[in-house]
Amino acid sequence: MDEALRALGDRLSAGHSLSLEEYGELIRRRDPEAAAYFGDLAVRWRKAVYGTAVFTRGLIEISNICKNDCLYCGIRRSNASCRRYRLTEAEILSCADEGYALGFRTVVLQGGEDPYFTDPVLCGIVGEIKRRHPDCAVTLSMGERSRESYGRLRDAGADRYLLRHETANPVHYGKLHPPEMSWDHRMRCLRDLRDLGYQVGCGFMVGSPYQTEEDLALELKFVEDFRPDMCGIGPFLPHRDTPFRDAAAGTLELTCYLLSLIRLIHPAVLLPATTALGTVHPLGREKGIQAGANVVMPNLSPVSVRKQYELYDNKICTGEESAQCRGCLDRRMRSIGYALTTDRGDPRPVNVKIRIKSAG
Ligand code: 5AD
Numbered sequence: 001m002d003e004a005l006r007a008l009g010d011r012l013s014a015g016h017s018l019s020l021e022e023y024g025e026l027i028r029r030r031d032p033e034a035a036a037y038f039g040d041l042a043v044r045w046r047k048a049v050y051g052t053a054v055f056t057r058g059l060i061e062i063s064n065i066c067k068n069d070c071l072y073c074g075i076r077r078s079n080a081s082c083r084r085y086r087l088t089e090a091e092i093l094s095c096a097d098e099g100y101a102l103g104f105r106t107v108v109l110q111g112g113e114d115p116y117f118t119d120p121v122l123c124g125i126v127g128e129i130k131r132r133h134p135d136c137a138v139t140l141s142m143g144e145r146s147r148e149s150y151g152r153l154r155d156a157g158a159d160r161y162l163l164r165h166e167t168a169n170p171v172h173y174g175k176l177h178p179p180e181m182s183w184d185h186r187m188r189c190l191r192d193l194r195d196l197g198y199q200v201g202c203g204f205m206v207g208s209p210y211q212t213e214e215d216l217a218l219e220l221k222f223v224e225d226f227r228p229d230m231c232g233i234g235p236f237l238p239h240r241d242t243p244f245r246d247a248a249a250g251t252l253e254l255t256c257y258l259l260s261l262i263r264l265i266h267p268a269v270l271l272p273a274t275t276a277l278g279t280v281h282p283l284g285r286e287k288g289i290q291a292g293a294n295v296v297m298p299n300l301s302p303v304s305v306r307k308q309y310e311l312y313d314n315k316i317c318t319g320e321e322s323a324q325c326r327g328c329l330d331r332r333m334r335s336i337g338y339a340l341t342t343d344r345g346d347p348r349p350v351n352v353k354i355r356i357k358s359a360g
């Protein structure tokens, strides 16, 4: 393989920082051999830090009502064809109870920016889940809110917050979002969340419209600088009722390549093999784990609403057969030599003494 690329990967794996130009080289000059080499290094790191256990988070999609109008998203407010729903507090709690009984020790409440979920409403739900299941982590993925709001939710017991930054390039952000949304505000939210003591997840789409190789280099530098606890990345997939309906989807290959590099940049990061990755390829989540991911997020939402939480076309896990995504993913993970665990799945501090054997 390209010796210069190999040397860059080895430097990352040894814990060195790379320049933006060097990350650009890793993106531009990638080839299947480099992907295999970095994938192998990434899996060694993932096994050194987390073994072969795969963390699980039970995902509850609590509302598809959203006041935002992100151009890529199927539940954007201007999509009049979207059938809207909102789970009741009782439904959310019953999903959480069911998840607990199935062995989940993290529930993720995810939804559009639905004004119904004011601080008192959401704090009540978070507090009740924590009261019923004190050993369960609660993750929120409810979009941009004020620092005060994040503070109240944290006080109510929320442990983690997922807020994808979507792109590390503010100009690119402007092409994916309506003018009233701002990259600076998104970044401020991420900083506020971290200050408040949340475990913070950022993330971006791979192959989103207008994304360049330079943008991807910026993503890698951003992960290096921000060092998120979690990083959610998945391929962009078009949705038929959005302005990007005819845009090309992101690929499995590039997503897996980036998963491997992110694992090398930040060996302890929690990295999900996402539903979008499972949608772009039938074995996408398995391939994500084999590229260095260590988290899966089975769907715990009531089957009756899953089809409506449609951020992109052809989303998996929406049929009757998927009532037990946990069992399905457990079989899938076992088929590649991994296994789901009921651990809460907190990020491990990387022991600097961990060394992995060189792949070469
Ligand atoms: N394709 C892939 N991912 C998408 N998301 C939203 N719309 C799409 C799409 N069309 C992702 C965004 C968001 C997360 C909840 O889902 O990154 O932050």
Ligand code: FES
Pocket: 298, 299, 316, 317, 321, 322, 324, 325, 326, 328, 329
């Ligand atoms: Fe949902 Fe397989 S994980 S159906």
